[in-house]
Amino acid sequence: MAITMKSRTSPAPMSRAAAMERFTKDLCAALRPSLMPDPRRPGWSETYLMSICEAGMARLAADPRSQPMAARSLFSSARSLMRAQDQLLTSRVIEAHMNRARTFFERERGSSGLDGTTPRCAALNRKSKPCGREPIWGTPFCVSHTQRTESVV
Ligand SMILES: [Zn+2]
Numbered sequence: 620m621a622i623t624m625k626s627r628t629s630p631a632p633m634s635r636a637a638a639m640e641r642f643t644k645d646l647c648a649a650l651r652p653s654l655m656p657d658p659r660r661p662g663w664s665e666t667y668l669m670s671i672c673e674a675g676m677a678r679l680a681a682d683p684r685s686q687p688m689a690a691r692s693l694f695s696s697a698r699s700l701m702r703a704q705d706q707l708l709t710s711r712v713i714e715a716h717m718n719r720a721r722t723f724f725e726r727e728r729g730s731s732g733l734d735g736t737t738p739r740c741a742a743l744n745r746k747s748k749p750c751g752r753e754p755i756w757g758t759p760f761c762v763s764h765t766q767r768t769e770s771v772v
Pocket residue numbers: 740741742750751752760761762763764
């Protein structure tokens with residue numbers, strides 16, 4: 620890991636982990652007012668919203684080009700939690716935030732460079748060759764080789 624915690628002396632650019640966390644929080648904060656209250660399970664929808672936003676941002680960080688799919692899948696996971704009159708708003712908020720995150724992750728990828736020290740997905744593809752895609756932050760596998768937790772209820 621090349622990232623140091625000494626960001627005070629030199630204003631280092633935001634680390635990817637920090638960026639993911641911030642984008643997730645921003646997106647959640649923007650969506651929260653549209654949540655339908657669930658009196659039977661107080662706090663549940665906030666927690667669930669946070670977890671699907673996190674999953675969406677992790678996916679985006681691993682592969683910025685997956686943005687349209689990631690946004691669609693996040694919207695389909697989130698829509699049942701949202702007020703009926705806010706469905707369109709929800710889809711627009713997700714789109715806008717994920718576009719912003721995509722731009723950041725694409726720029727970050729361009730500046731860090733593929734110098735061989737970048738971790739690569741450890742899984743084998745269908746031709747039994749190393750997958751080689753960029754792994755999801757903090758895991759050894761890329762988005763295709765990570766078991767989806769978002770579909771598990
Ligand atoms: Zn992979």
